[in-house]
Amino acid sequence: MSVSTSFDADAKLSLEAGDVAAYMQSLGKAARQAAGELRRADSGQKNRALYAMAARLDAARTEVLAANSEDLARGQQNGLDAALLDRLALSDGRIDAMIEGLNQVAALPDPVGEISDMRYRPSGIQVGKMRVPLGVIGIIYESRPNVTLEAASLCLKAGNACVLRGGSEAHASNAAISRCIQEGLGDAGLPAGSVQVVATSDREAVGAMITMPDYIDVIIPRGGKSLIERIAREAKVPVIKHLDGVCHVYIHSLADPAKALAIAVNAKTHRYGTCNTMETLLVDAAVADLLLPELARQYAEHEVELRGCEQTQALLPQALPASDDDWSAEYLAPILAIKIVGDIDEAIAHIERYGSHHTDAIVTEDYSLARRFMAEVDSSSVIVNASTRFADGFEYGLGAEIGISTDKLHARGPVGLEGLTTQKYVVMGSGQVRE
Amino acid sequence: MSVSTSFDADAKLSLEAGDVAAYMQSLGKAARQAAGELRRADSGQKNRALYAMAARLDAARTEVLAANSEDLARGQQNGLDAALLDRLALSDGRIDAMIEGLNQVAALPDPVGEISDMRYRPSGIQVGKMRVPLGVIGIIYESRPNVTLEAASLCLKAGNACVLRGGSEAHASNAAISRCIQEGLGDAGLPAGSVQVVATSDREAVGAMITMPDYIDVIIPRGGKSLIERIAREAKVPVIKHLDGVCHVYIHSLADPAKALAIAVNAKTHRYGTCNTMETLLVDAAVADLLLPELARQYAEHEVELRGCEQTQALLPQALPASDDDWSAEYLAPILAIKIVGDIDEAIAHIERYGSHHTDAIVTEDYSLARRFMAEVDSSSVIVNASTRFADGFEYGLGAEIGISTDKLHARGPVGLEGLTTQKYVVMGSGQVRE
Structure with missing residues (x-):
């Protein structure tokens, strides 16, 4: 079974040549381009993709569970502890929950495009704020393969492309889930670069992801404190994170x-x-x-x-x-x-x-x-x-949560769809110039 | 004339010993402590400080203009160009404008404490967001000495302590303005650590400021592109900035x-x-x-x-x-x-x-x-x-502007008082526990 989820020929070639940095750049470029298309996608199209992913996952239960069995067998060989194996394991029940999660995200209000505080100014221009996607979000997480779908669905609903880097223990499971995601995107006519699952467990991939500000707008690490500390220390891209809960x-x-x-x-x-x-x-x-x-x-x-x-x-x-x-x-x-x-x-x-x-x-x-x-x-x-x-x-009623931030800038506290967006100023005039 | 604006004995000793890093740490600690007190200060007390600064500046015109003459004379000796000398120069008219600016900031609505989106949840808790100060803001700027007062007033109004690092050409002017600020803070009963002007032109001070996340929550650089690029590259603290306006x-x-x-x-x-x-x-x-x-x-x-x-x-x-x-x-x-x-x-x-x-x-x-x-x-x-x-x-009607951000996280576009605050979640319950 091929575990490559790459759809881009350059990316695939780089990966086969062992050039992880070039591979990640290819993913980044595809994500940046997809982000431009996602800014144009309306709520209906994004929801159609989410429902299509749910249908594709439902149809691919056998393949996903088989891939998960591979991961579990390898994990047992590698001596993973029981708690980790439990987090890694998928079942029909867990797949049901993943499908339910997709349907729930589709049912949430679309945060994108909301215009607020639109007011006339003495100059005659009308100024307000429009909520828009952040762009490209990189998510780095550990063993649970259901995070792949959860993160993809939240990023997509908020109009963002995402690059997902899961744990190496869940490599085959994530690849199988990634195929369902790709099929769902295709069904809805959205670009494959909208959601990309990193198809190598080389740790260099993480280093590349967190130092590509041209291609990734924000990194959200989920996992143990040491992973998050390392990412926060080395990142050249803003990081939404929390380290401790004391x-x-x-x-x-x-x-x-x-x-x-x-x-x-x-x-x-x-x-x-x-x-x-x-x-x-x-x-x-x-x-x-x-x-x-x-x-x-x-x-x-x-x-x-x-x-x-x-x-x-x-x-x-x-x-x-x-x-x-x-x-x-x-x-x-x-x-x-x-x-x-x-x-x-x-x-x-x-x-x-x-x-x-x-x-x-x-x-x-x-x-x-x-x-x-x-x-x-x-x-x-x-x-x-x-x-x-x-x-x-x-x-708190956010409908979903991609993490919790203890940083003060941007998102603070539980981060839902709104935390995956930003606001820009919009000005509507009728020919005004500055005097 | 002493140009030291240090009020803290440790800081003064460190500076006299040439230990810039220790000096900046002292400033940072004092700022962090003052930020705790400023969170408690109500709008009236903050406004009293702003009006008192205006009165103190009005009373100290002679001293401020004399200090500015020193800077101008040194600038001419050092061959500063005419545009830079013009930005450095103060006059009675410019002091009037600074006083007017303080009065305007005092008249702006206080952004701190605003509670929004307070809603009951099915569990019975009521959840919303409260706008609160960021904490400690570091501002790094170039020749214009009036920025010292402008930045201090905006940070203070938004409930933040600040550490201000102006250009070395404006050293004496900034020290004289800093004395007016300190007197104004004292008149209103606010701690001296609320506004601290860095009293050394050693460039190491900037390096220390941007790498003290324990003491400084955000850095706002104002100045040329090369200064801002250097700060963004080396900072270990979030930076609100824009590089280019193309x-x-x-x-x-x-x-x-x-x-x-x-x-x-x-x-x-x-x-x-x-x-x-x-x-x-x-x-x-x-x-x-x-x-x-x-x-x-x-x-x-x-x-x-x-x-x-x-x-x-x-x-x-x-x-x-x-x-x-x-x-x-x-x-x-x-x-x-x-x-x-x-x-x-x-x-x-x-x-x-x-x-x-x-x-x-x-x-x-x-x-x-x-x-x-x-x-x-x-x-x-x-x-x-x-x-x-x-x-x-x-x-845009923000009433004031401390800069423009082209970053996507936190503040985007012109940054006014609201951009100097953050929101935290507040929950009001009546004994609820999670089932």
Whole structure:
């Protein structure tokens, strides 16, 4: 079975000659050209492509599952661990979910072309902003092959061409999915360069992708922290990313105790491995003796290990001592750091010093302090009286999520279709000139 | 006279010891801390600081003009050309304009704190976006000392701390203005770290500024292309910039001839040195013989040199031949490149290939093609039937402009107060947890 997804003769020749840089340039050029055509594509045509991809995937289940079996067999030979193999594995159920995902993206409103703030100026010109595609988006991700289709569908819906670089473990699966994508694009009359799956697992491909500003407008890395750090360090193209989710819940002295308990337990135990899971709990000294013992009892039921400051340990003898490293740890595990603070100032200062500007919550019934926390905590999501676990594109109503950004420029927080677009100024005149 | 504007003892010591890197770190730390306090400052307090700066500058005219005389004398000794000396020079009139600028910025609406799109979700949480300061902004600029006050006032109004690095030629002037700024901040009870003027002309200071992501959130360079290119290449901090303004006017065959002539003349001759000045005129072949001779006559009155494609030269024997370099030239001078094109597709393709994504205009009475041009030309400003010279923060109604961005992420086009802010998600709940 050929795993080449290249449609371009030059690209194919470069790849066969082992010239990864030239291959990536060919992909970039094709993407840039496709981006010009996608700017012209209307919502109906983009949706037809998405539905066609779903139909093609449905018809190609056997081939896709066979390719996935190849990847799984190779993964087992290479000693991949069970969690990784699970993320790599496709099934009829997972293919159903991928098809459903395509239909959902097709049903979302098209963000492109929206014109806002159109106002007349004293000169007589009318000025506003038009939402337009970013252009070409590069996505670098790891083992899950369903990301291939998810990323392709979101980029396409927002009018962007994309270059997708999946994990080498999923090479055959991604190639099979890529064929369905190509067929769907063809069915709708969109250029093959609209979605290109990198057909080599050579790591040089990533290096080339992140240093082609002429061909790629933004890179979105999805995966482990070390991958993202490396990409952010070496990229010559803007990167939309988040590195850490060191999220806090701060229980203020005027918190409703029932809400505080429910939120603190949910934020930690709902899922351990997600970036919006609470990693450090801050509790006002005034209510620590009231709340911590009951909280500790509930955490014990979930087998969560507690690590506390000295004051916490005085109340909870079962807590291990927290070191300075614990305050900035993203455990992604049933472990929780607990610190008792004097007031909101100390809580905000702690979050500013140790947090990762991802998601932080306060539990309080105090109106003025709720407002202060919202205004002053410099995180991509700031939450009052709800679990940090809500910081998510679906829960926020974005309809889809391609990632979360903790950067301040462009997209901040969960990134949906709108984050894959930009706004330009449009001016409508009737012959005006500057005096 | 001491030109040190340092208020921080560590910073002063580092500077005296010649340790520019340590000095810049001290400035960065003070800025980061001030940014935390500025997030808390309300509109009234920020405006009081702006009015106080205006009063302090008014009271310090003698000192500021004396410092400026020093700079001018040194500039003359160093053989600065007349244009540069003019940009460097302050006068009572220019100080009046600076004071007026401060009052205008104070009168602008505060962008910070605006909450938008607040909607209930099925889970019961209410989710929206809050506009907040970016944090710390670094601005690197050249000779004009009035930029010091202009940049400081815009950053402060948007709730940001800033580190300002002006040109070495304006060192004494900037130090004198910096003292007025510091006094104004003090009068309003805002921290001195809110606005810091770099007190050394060592070029290492720029290198340090653009590589301190912990302390500076975004860099805005203002100045010549080579300065901006160097900064963009070496920065480890996001940069809001534009490099070139290769702006086009495309006269379509269905253009109103009177509008076409007025716009094409104005876009070129209103001012030659600005980035939104037209550098290349594209004319549909169908109307070239009708319009070009009259246009050439009007350009001749302004002594504009014409460089044309072969078809243009056939109609205008006075036009010099245009080389491929002319299509991407930003002349900033009374020179114009003219190309005759077959249709809108050729015009858009030319703009995509040779343009700088800054500002491009079409003149046409055709409804469908006006819409196509607006949607498909991938520039920060796209204009129908008006001069490219309107691409400007004041003309667009932003109230002020700190620069123009031709990048696609974050700010695009003229950047006003809003471009100096970001949006974070805010969630208001009543005890919700994820199921």
